[in-house]
Amino acid sequence: MPEQTIDVKYVANLARLDLTEGEEARFSSQLGNILEYVRKLESLDVGDAEPMAHASPVYDVMRDDRRRPGAGAEKALANAPDRSADQFRVTRVVE
Amino acid sequence: MSRSAAKLTIAELQRDLRAKRRSPREAVADVLQAIDSRDGTVRGYLSTDAETALAEAEKADVSLPLGGIPVAIKDLINVAGHPCGCASKFLDGAYTSTYDASVIARLRDAGAIPLGRTNMDEFAMGSSTENSGVQVTRNPWDTGRIPGGSSGGSAAVVANDTAVAALGSDTGGSIRQPAALCGCVGLKPSYGRVSRYGLVAFASSLDQIGPMTKTSEDAALLLGAIAGADPLDSTCLDEAVPDYTRSLTGDLAGLRVGLPAEYFGEGIDAEVRSLVEAAIGELESLGAGVVEVSLPHTEYAVATYYIIATAEASANLARFDGVRYGRRAAEPADILDHYRRSRSAGFGDEVKRRIILGTYVLSSGYHDAYYVRAQKVRSLIREDFSRAFEQADVLVSPTSPTPAFEIGENVDDPLQMYLADIFTIAANLAGICGASTPCGFAAGGGEAGLPVGLQVLGPAFAEGAVLRVTDAYEKATGWHQRRPGTASADGGGAS
Numbered sequence A: 001m002p003e004q005t006i007d008v009k010y011v012a013n014l015a016r017l018d019l020t021e022g023e024e025a026r027f028s029s030q031l032g033n034i035l036e037y038v039r040k041l042e043s044l045d046v047g048d049a050e051p052m053a054h055a056s057p058v059y060d061v062m063r064d065d066r067r068r069p070g071a072g073a074e075k076a077l078a079n080a081p082d083r084s085a086d087q088f089r090v091t092r093v094v095e
Numbered sequence B: 001m002s003r004s005a006a007k008l009t010i011a012e013l014q015r016d017l018r019a020k021r022r023s024p025r026e027a028v029a030d031v032l033q034a035i036d037s038r039d040g041t042v043r044g045y046l047s048t049d050a051e052t053a054l055a056e057a058e059k060a061d062v063s064l065p066l067g068g069i070p071v072a073i074k075d076l077i078n079v080a081g082h083p084c085g086c087a088s089k090f091l092d093g094a095y096t097s098t099y100d101a102s103v104i105a106r107l108r109d110a111g112a113i114p115l116g117r118t119n120m121d122e123f124a125m126g127s128s129t130e131n132s133g134v135q136v137t138r139n140p141w142d143t144g145r146i147p148g149g150s151s152g153g154s155a156a157v158v159a160n161d162t163a164v165a166a167l168g169s170d171t172g173g174s175i176r177q178p179a180a181l182c183g184c185v186g187l188k189p190s191y192g193r194v195s196r197y198g199l200v201a202f203a204s205s206l207d208q209i210g211p212m213t214k215t216s217e218d219a220a221l222l223l224g225a226i227a228g229a230d231p232l233d234s235t236c237l238d239e240a241v242p243d244y245t246r247s248l249t250g251d252l253a254g255l256r257v258g259l260p261a262e263y264f265g266e267g268i269d270a271e272v273r274s275l276v277e278a279a280i281g282e283l284e285s286l287g288a289g290v291v292e293v294s295l296p297h298t299e300y301a302v303a304t305y306y307i308i309a310t311a312e313a314s315a316n317l318a319r320f321d322g323v324r325y326g327r328r329a330a331e332p333a334d335i336l337d338h339y340r341r342s343r344s345a346g347f348g349d350e351v352k353r354r355i356i357l358g359t360y361v362l363s364s365g366y367h368d369a370y371y372v373r374a375q376k377v378r379s380l381i382r383e384d385f386s387r388a389f390e391q392a393d394v395l396v397s398p399t400s401p402t403p404a405f406e407i408g409e410n411v412d413d414p415l416q417m418y419l420a421d422i423f424t425i426a427a428n429l430a431g432i433c434g435a436s437t438p439c440g441f442a443a444g445g446g447e448a449g450l451p452v453g454l455q456v457l458g459p460a461f462a463e464g465a466v467l468r469v470t471d472a473y474e475k476a477t478g479w480h481q482r483r484p485g486t487a488s489a490d491g492g493g494a495s
Helices: A006-015 A023-044 A073-077 B008-020 B023-041 B050-058 B104-108 B152-159 B176-182 B216-228 B268-287 B297-317 B337-347 B347-360 B367-391 B415-419 B427-431 B461-479
Strands: B046-047 B072-073 B115-117 B166-169 B185-190 B208-213 B256-260 B289-293 B396-397 B432-441 B450-458
Touching: A006 A023, A006 B347, A006 B450, A023 B297, A023 B347, A023 B367, A073 B176, B008 B023, B008 B216, B023 B072, B023 B115, B046 B256, B050 B115, B072 B152, B104 B115, B104 B216, B115 B152, B152 B166, B152 B208, B152 B450, B166 B176, B166 B185, B176 B185, B176 B432, B176 B450, B185 B216, B185 B461, B208 B216, B216 B432, B216 B461, B256 B268, B256 B367, B268 B289, B268 B396, B268 B415, B268 B432, B268 B450, B268 B461, B289 B367, B297 B347, B297 B367, B297 B427, B347 B367, B347 B427, B367 B396, B367 B427, B396 B461, B432 B461, B450 B461
Parallel strands: B072 B115, B072 B166, B256 B289, B256 B396
Antiparallel strands: B046 B115, B166 B208, B185 B208, B185 B432, B396 B450, B432 B450
């Protein structure tokens, strides 16, 4: 596993989080400890073990292709922080 | 009228309702009254909606399997028309469910009445309920201590007799560990046993909803109502749902109980160890044979879990962007500022830590070293259990290495907090089922002491075998019938 310590500020930006300086310092040290702990996986010989993505056998689940009622616009918009008519009003995304 | 309905089990209340010794409305009124008089200090509930619950009680059909039975619901399961906040500032007061989760729809079909939202660690991330963004929940046995987590509210209200039963969710022990620390019964069903439609996702390959109750018989009744395939959750398997109460034979003749050597090593509180050893003796006297088994990859389980769970959480929590629901920062400069400020103001420390860790282990250059490696170790952990279950029908261990710790004791050391889940985490990684039931009391807190839990693990879809063991043990010992004294929990002024 990589020796490099976690650049908390950089990763927080990837996750769309702003951190205060206090959080940055605290999380750097706490996450550093946690990464140090998980490094124990490095020493284990995993042989040819398959990566396990699901806890149970996975298979495709099919259903009939029939029309079903959906939630509808009013329900979908019921918790909108901001709306305009039948739409979510969002922060501008184009210049 | 005899005892308050809040003090009864599902089975007892069901008998009373069917014999018309009390009405569903009286039962709901009793629970509301119990909450008023005894939840003030414990604070297991985030809110109740008395009017709706009483109105639903009026219409309850007591001939149905759970007709007229009120059930408390962890605050991450959608109940139409009620708030659902995951105990997060991001959603609290800003979100009302527009639909029922499948487990709620099934409870309603069975005649049950959702009554009250219970507190939890924010987005189910924690082992003490101290990560709630809304309030502190106290252990009813000693209000200076934590109730466990993340389903700490559900465990506390069941143990405190302010609920008949509750639903919780378990991603790494979040049903079993609080059940152990509060002295009630908690069952984590196998992965794929219960639909997660309408459960706010934390780690999708690990999460399961399950019952938190006063007896294993109640857990069997509640599981029977909520289990089974669901067209709205493709991970919920199409396995027949047996009548789990038929597994409750009261004896353990011919049953092979496995003791994983790695679960009885160092780091276990001495009283917890001796109570669990005494419980194993009791299982033998009920007819079980005991064999030692090995789960050789146990020491890697916590590390594996915190890579996989945080990776999945970082993806699942991307949906909380302040666009369609939840809190949105005021007057953002641009869309990135909107995301960053909305999320940063809404999430607490533990949620931020886990999102950052999960983003890190999935990021380019680290994905194979951390995430894929953890997935391989997860395979090895599952194989450990497969081999152990060739030698034993169920495995037994402590649920938690210690009794409830004091509020504030571990908040600054997340790694120490993670290690509290050491005996429960592997079951989620392997997808198997497990339950915790009270097996005695350790010194500490008040005169009554602090509850200790016995964990029983079974293979996938062997909930019946697990409940057979916990039920027989309960009938033989009666530990599960002890209740906290009301003196310390009667403060009433805190709400």
